[in-house]
Amino acid sequence: MKVNIPKGTRDFGPQEIYKRKYIFNTIKKYFELFGYVPIETPAMENLDTLTGKYGEEGDQLLFKVLNNGDFLKKVSPDILEEKNSPKAVKQLSKRGLKYDLTIPFARYVVMHRNEINIPFKRYQIQPVWRADRPQKGRYQEFYQCDADVIGSSSLQYEAEFVQLFDKVFRDLGISVDIKINNRKLLTALSILINEEENLTSITTAIDKLDKIGESGVVNILKKLKLPDAKITSILKFLSFRNLSDVREFFNDIELGQLGVKELEEIYSFLTNQQLTNTLTFDPTLARGLNYYTGTIFEVAAKNVEMGSIGGGGRYDDLTKVFGGEALGGIGISFGAERIFDVMEELKLFPPKIKSAPVLILTLDPIYQQHGYTILNTLRDEGIKADLYPAGDKMKKQMKYANNINCQFVIIIGEEEFRNQNASLKNMITGEQVTIDRDEIVEKLLKPENH
Structure with a gap:
């Protein structure tokens, strides 16, 4: 039998886990700095919680749990004979793996409304699942790192999220373009060309612009039977790069004017704030998820070909879907898997992130007890350490230390045993010193060694 894992999933070894934790810890640091508190939701949700929230394409990508x-006992024989999958699913499956963290969060808010303070600022770092076609930067199981504010319509949070994106990617060393748009402008566009009933289809087409190009979008719009004049108006809107042109374009459309006003207010919050990365108004940004109603974000990495590595937007009515009051909300998400791939490709992980615990090596089994005493002294002081099993030649022990990327090795031979000291070697610089056993901890705890 050939052993394998499901397509679109990955195994992670120790060094990859260290790097992923570096990403998660950087994001978490800023989530908490900005006042967000953690929650967690189950891997599975009821299917009626998930379906109908992501659009038709999103619903097709939901993983259903039998x-x-x-599970076949309660399925109608007629449905089985008919081989009607959508009908069968309703009787075969009541649960699904969560597609994102936002819908489960909205469900959480409604269920725990009396326990939370409004506005409620939460973050989650958890895996999600999508039955998408695996490709570079796209997996069927992946982590999202989300921050949301629910219970406020203040545009200060849009500005805050721009800064959050900026600071996280600055610290990770990734140069990015933070793109911003407003779904009100897209709705206004459908009003302007009198195609409100086709808003979702038009938005979905626009959302594919970066993948299929302008000609591909035009082909989709023609299949919707849109006249050439309306397609021309759509393309004109997508060509704008400043808000003054958009304001003029929607001169008689109130919703369009409101969308421009909201974007201008966000920019005003950021007037005196220094951003490391670029913030770009992009009318082609559509974000295919149906629940967005206002500002939308997408973050693209520069200097590398990769899909978006972050995104989000404002949603005004999501909690109403679950029978709760209408609590305005906005959230963003960092795509951890793509961030990892970008950092690997651009070699952005710090060298010290490869450092494994301190490893103690002995030249003879008779020194193992001495090494074990040092080992426990280091662990008692909170220093990650291990002791190589006795008996192997030093060459093999050093090779092992190199393979696990140790920053330091402690070598104990006859002289070190007799004098109750040790040789401490820095595996990065090659520097080796002999120090008293009592000084090992002090040496390893120096700031330059962390």
Whole structure:
């Protein structure tokens, strides 16, 4: 039997985990600095919680979980004979793996409304699942790192999220373009060309612009039977790069004017704030998810070919879907898997992130007890350390230390045993010194060694 893992999933070894933790810890640091608190939601949600929230394409990408026990027993024979998958799913499955963290968060808010303070600022770092076609930067199981504010319509949070994106990617060393748009402008566009009933289809087409190009979008719009004049108006809107042109374009459309006003207010919050990365108004940004109602974001890495590595937007009515009050909300997400791939490709991980615990090596089994005493002294002081098993030649032990990327090795031979000291070697610089056993901890705890 050939052992394998499901397509679109990955195994991660120790060094990859260290790097992923570096990303998660950087993001978490700024989430908490900006006042967000952590929650977690189950891997599975009821299907009626998930379906109908992501658009038709999103619903098709939901992973369904078969009911327990004899799941075929309750399925109507007519449906089985008809081979109607959508009908069968309703009887075969009541649960699904969560597609994102936003819908489960909205469900959480409604269920725990009496326990949370409004505005509620939460963050989550958890895996999600999508039955998408695997490709570079796109997986079927991946982590999202989300921050949301619910219960406020203040545009200060849009500005805050721009800064959050900026600071996280600055610290990770990734140069990015933070793109911003407003779904009100896209709705206004559908009003302007009198195609409100086709808003979702038009938005979905625009959202594919970076993948299929202008000609591909035009082909989709023609299939919707849009006249050439309307397609021309859409393309004109997508060509704008400053808000003054957009304001003039929507001169008689109130919703369009409101969308421009909101974007201008966000920019005003950021007037005196220094951003490391670029903030760009992009009318082609559509974000295909149906629940967005206002500002939308997408973050693109520069100097590398990769899809968006962050995104989000404002949603005004999501909690109403679950029977709760209408609590305005906005959230963003960092795409951890793509961030990891970008940092690997651009070699952005710091060298010290490869450092493994301090490893103690002995030249003879009779020194192992001495090494074990040092090992426990280091661990008692909170220093990650390990002791190589006795008996192997020093060459093999040093090779092992190199393979696990140790920053330091402690070598104990006859002289070190007799004098109750040790040789400490820095595996990065090659420097080796002999120090008293009592000084090892002090040496390893020096700031330059962390």
